[in-house]
Amino acid sequence: MPGYYDINDILMEEEPIAVVFQVGANGVGLLDPGAETNSVEKGAKVDLPFWLAHELYLRQAVSISIPACFGQKTRKEIQADAACVDLRIRCPYFYELGCKIVPLVSDKSIGPFVRYAFTSRYKEILSKSHSAPVATVPKFLPRLTKEETQLFEAARSSMAAFKKWRVGGSRLEKAPILGRKRKTTFPIRPSTP
């Protein structure tokens, strides 16, 4: 869940987003690897990290194009068999990026698409997570995005903890300090004159 201190939220904002500059910009040639001068022309297509693209979008300096992971190709694959699509290679922060990008683009079908992808992939995670063996890494794990991996791990670790307890895992034990014998010490008082 997004938050200022959430490392995943910070990493998510590093995702490159393709933008089109609506204005020319001087002195920022390093943003565009193909630029010959130290400036970005109006209409140039540049990949920017999400945080920068977002800020520039708010200043109406750029327009954001839809990232490839929400494009038609991915949609077709998700509709064909959602569970088999390797979303991590497309974008490890697929859902988080989807949530952030919806208000910034005119294509309103991204929201339902993200929801559809999650709903159909959720069933696969559910059916495999609680019964997953503890020692081996399942084959489908590398296909999951960050959020899905966390979901999977939540289920797997709680089930593993339960199994460990059932076969005789550790009990709550008393703190070592409570086990000590109490020593009665008589304070030596200075004798009053």
Added chain:
Amino acid sequence: MAGQSDPHISIFSAPEVEFLAEDEVVEIVPNIRMESLNMICGDFGPFFPQIPSKVPLWLAAALKKRGKCTIRTPEWMTVERLTQVLEAERESPREFQPLPFHYVEISRLLFDHARDDIPDIYMVRSLIEDIRDVRFHKVETGLETISGRTHAVKLKNLSAMEVNIVRPFMVRALQAFYKHDSPQMIQQADTMGSKRSQGADRGPRRDLRPR
């Protein structure tokens, strides 16, 4: 009260749930005479030989360890009752049978501390395992019905340990569904034809109940 083992997510670890279960009351038959014990949580006893008495499980286990009592098996932990429960669990795929809230933990504590007091211990143990498996399978089929429109999940008669196992997964799943189904994400133009259009008026959310 939240678990102490992991401060970030408020979940209990299995030993913590077991610790809570030790407050459940069981019946013991002491074989010694003893004055009543005055504890912070209440007074227990006085104890007389062969006169049954009710004490919390932790006290029963402590007395048992010292050979001062036998623990009476709770009446739900008999082979007949458990067989009935298992059959009822298998017959009704939609609901859970009423069992003590801490039945998983109590049974394990009794298996560990009072194995000589339980008749047919192997049978009882395997019945409880079977019941737990059947019930957990129901929980999983219930979880499949969670969708973006799930507001809350009703889990009647589910026990402490069972809830504790699914809690991390269920909380994350509900959060994710809630996020993806929020009105900001799903706006009026629903161009993907495969789904119902959900505009600003999405109707009351119905609470699905994984049985």
